[in-house]
Amino acid sequence: MEALLEPVFVFKLNPSFTSKNPYTVHFPNLPKIPSKPLVVATCCAGTPSPSPLLPQDSDQNPLQLSPDRTRDRRKVVRIAWEKLVRWSRSWRSKAKTDVLERTKKVVVLGGGSFGTAMAAHVANRKAQMEVSMLVRDPALPENVTATSDAKTALLGADYCLHAVPVQFSTSFLEGIAEHVDPGLPFISLSKGLELNTLRMMSQIIPQALKNPRQPFIALSGPSFVLELMNKLPTAMVVASKDKKLAHAVQQLLSCSHLRISTSRDVTGVEIAGALKNVLAIAAGIVEGMNLGNNSMAALVAQGCSEIRWLATKMGGKPATITGLSGTGDIMLTCFVNLSRNKRVGVRLGSGEKLEDILSSMNQVAEGVSTAGAVIALAQKYNVKMPVLTAVARIMDSELTPKKAVLELMSLPQVEEV
Ligand SMILES: NC(=O)C1=CN([C@@H]2O[C@H](COP(=O)(O)OP(=O)(O)OC[C@H]3O[C@@H](n4cnc5c(N)ncnc54)[C@H](O)[C@@H]3O)[C@@H](O)[C@H]2O)C=CC1
């Protein structure tokens, strides 16, 4: 343990830095270092040039590891890694792997970017797998069959991947309900809340199919289509009340470039996935208005809290909100401009009108309609959500981004919760 505590850098104390200097930090619990004080720079802004903090020569460095201690430290790391590898091997040997063998057909509803990406992903899992996409326009990649006939698409399917945008899901599902087997598990990829009913996909799907027992799984987490298609390492989460089903879907979809965790917290996963789209619009606004990195970090931290407050009031777990479908997806969509929701925000922040932005887009940005639903949901659960409410007000053209920033900055400064 001691070896792991070795500091990596040591700095020589500049004569202008005294013990009264605010940049000098004392660590009473560190082992005593003969004659030379340890100084850690937390901030060098405004310090005179040349820099007062100079690296020490390694041969004079009292903290340099001896060969014995280097060996000890490396041994600790090696043992920890070997433990991980053994645990991983034994886990894999115990995991059942027959789901993929048993699955003959998967149907994908929605031929947009994510539906197409997931269809290709499932098709690549097994050459004999039949992947049928139910689409409005059947022009698609060769390895996947596309049809606009619901009966043909759904016939004999073992799993259904649902990638129709949330606002169109009810009418779409009602239209195909007669062809859906009541035992067909629905894996929902859509992230959002239905505008007028405030429902999540776990409510929309069984209600539209008029089958409260339709097996349901939410698949969520940080997963841009482009990167999935390029087989870049990705991690997602499947959430279902049915633990066995979550494990089956995990086995169906996970592969060397896609890790899938399981969860039973359907509400947490769905709320996080839906609300991060609204927060991504806010992040885009901050970027479009050039408000700086401090603003961005503060906004995203506040947004994470707002999402946690609502999700936990609705029965979701805080651990879900800090996991892949929460913090993971929030970081992806708030910080990366591949996000369509963030791009809507950037354009709003730089002065464009919402209707012009939406009419120029050929893909969905779920956060735009979810913003309206989430505020009503927050009121129902008595949760204050300043940032997400501001986004909803901007979507309703009731507030300009500039006014929203002024109002948010003048809110009471309260204890952090
Ligand atoms: N693209 C991405 O990186 C990811 C998307 N998602 C979620 O997946 C869902 C779908 O997103 P994308 O495929 O990216 O959207 P998209 O905009 O690329 O495609 C949407 C698809 O829905 C179809 N559609 C629209 N109205 C319809 C209607 N009334 N009936 C039937 N189909 C209709 C469109 O024709 C299109 O094929 C969204 O909820 C999104 O938040 C989730 C994770 C990643």
Ligand SMILES: O=C(CO)COP(=O)(O)O
């Ligand atoms: O949900 C996504 C990635 O996880 C995609 O986000 P956008 O819909 O904002 O592009």
